[in-house]
Amino acid sequence: MERTLSIVKPDGVKKNLIGEVIRRFEQKGLRVAGLRLIRLSREEARNFYIVHKDRPFYDSLTTFMSEGPIVVMALEGDNAIATVRETMGATNYKDAAPGTIRADFATDIERNVVHGSDSVKSADYEIPYFFSSLDLK
Numbered sequence: 336m337e338r339t340l341s342i343v344k345p346d347g348v349k350k351n352l353i354g355e356v357i358r359r360f361e362q363k364g365l366r367v368a369g370l371r372l373i374r375l376s377r378e379e380a381r382n383f384y385i386v387h388k389d390r391p392f393y394d395s396l397t398t399f400m401s402e403g404p405i406v407v408m409a410l411e412g413d414n415a416i417a418t419v420r421e422t423m424g425a426t427n428y429k430d431a432a433p434g435t436i437r438a439d440f441a442t443d444i445e446r447n448v449v450h451g452s453d454s455v456k457s458a459d460y461e462i463p464y465f466f467s468s469l470d471l472k
């Protein structure tokens with residue numbers, strides 16, 4: 336059993352894709368263990384994506400991530416991290432496999448609808464960023 340953190344990004348919320356994203360994860364057998372609709376400050380977005388602080392897209396990404404509400408969720412299941420990554424598709428929607436969330440809904444390499452932790456180490460940083468252990472059921 337594994338847990339991972341996923342986010343419906345501001346573009347996904349604007350496109351009314353909250354239900355669609357959760358549906359796809361549930362269909363893969365993942366269970367929602369925690370769920371919140373929030374809006375990040377610029378500072379909170381910058382700390383969430385701190386691993387990318389030296390990348391050229393960091394400023395633009397963190398501005399985008401704080402432009403409107405997002406949905407953060409903790410998902411639980413066997414191989415939850417890899418399952419979410421497969422369901423999302425490649426970072427660049429142009430490279431994303433057909434039928435993935437990003438292939439179906441992303442319009443831009445930055446505005447790619449969803450986030451998913453990329454490793455156990457990332458999940459261990461990202462889940463507690465939004466959920467206390469008491470919030471996960």
Ligand code: UDP
Binds near residue numbers: 444449450
């Ligand atoms: N991103 C971007 N330009 C790039 C690479 C990434 O705007 O060249 C954005 C995109 O929104 C991506 C996020 O930064 O989802 C985090 O990048 P990462 O490489 O971690 O991709 P992910 O894990 O989300 O697939």
Ligand code: MG
Binds near residue numbers: 451453
């Ligand atoms: Mg990543």
